[in-house]
Amino acid sequence: MAIYFDDFEVGQTFVGGGRTFTEAEIITFAHSYDPQAMHIDRVYAEDGSFKGLIASGFHTLSIAWWLFLKLGLVEGSMKIGIGVDEVRWKRPVRPGDTVALTVEIIEKSLTSANDSGRVHFSHTLKNQANEVVLTYNSLHLIWLKGYGKSES
Structure with a gap:
């Protein structure tokens, strides 16, 4: 279920399922x-x-991105990703840790083309102890209703 630019509201929050490393x-x-x-040598790591x-x-960031896509928020409504900013690794992720993603809409604005808008997402990944392990922001162009591949 795609969510179009028109439907996103600043302050909306979405929570994604978990993934165990x-x-x-x-x-x-x-x-x-x-x-x-x-990351590869148990003896050294101990x-x-x-x-x-x-x-x-980067593995943690990849899983966070996978969880974001699994939410389905932008499937069919994302025109293109523009960038990722302010990546912060807050705590290490260890074997057996299960992480879950929370995404908040922090800003949105129309583009001059009037067929899409910029949506700025804040991503927070937490482990099973509810500790933040990763934060980052992403910026995407999201189609307005009536535009894009799935609407034509």
């Missing part, structure tokens, strides 16, 4: 995209500053 997934992601010892294996921040 496995040790195998953390290691596999890190080997491919962020091969630092704290003696490191985090006292155990942790997920790559």
Whole structure:
């Protein structure tokens, strides 16, 4: 169910389902995209500053993005993503942690083309203890009702 620019309101909040990180997934992601010892070497990680294996921040960000898309808010209504800002890794994510996403609309404005508008989302990812592990903002062009692929 797509939500169009017209339907988004500043202050609206949406909560996404959870996702659990496995040790195998953390290691596999890190080997491919962020091969630092704290993400791939259990022995090194135990003696490191985090006292155990942790997920790559980019892995955590990827899961947060996946959870955002699974909400279905912009499926069929997003014209294009413009950018991601203010990414902050607040706490490490460890094997067995389950994270959930909260998204808030923090700003919206029409574009000069009058077929879409800019919607600014604030994303907060929390672990099972309700501790914030990641925050970031994203900016997207969202179709107005009557425009876009799914409306034509």
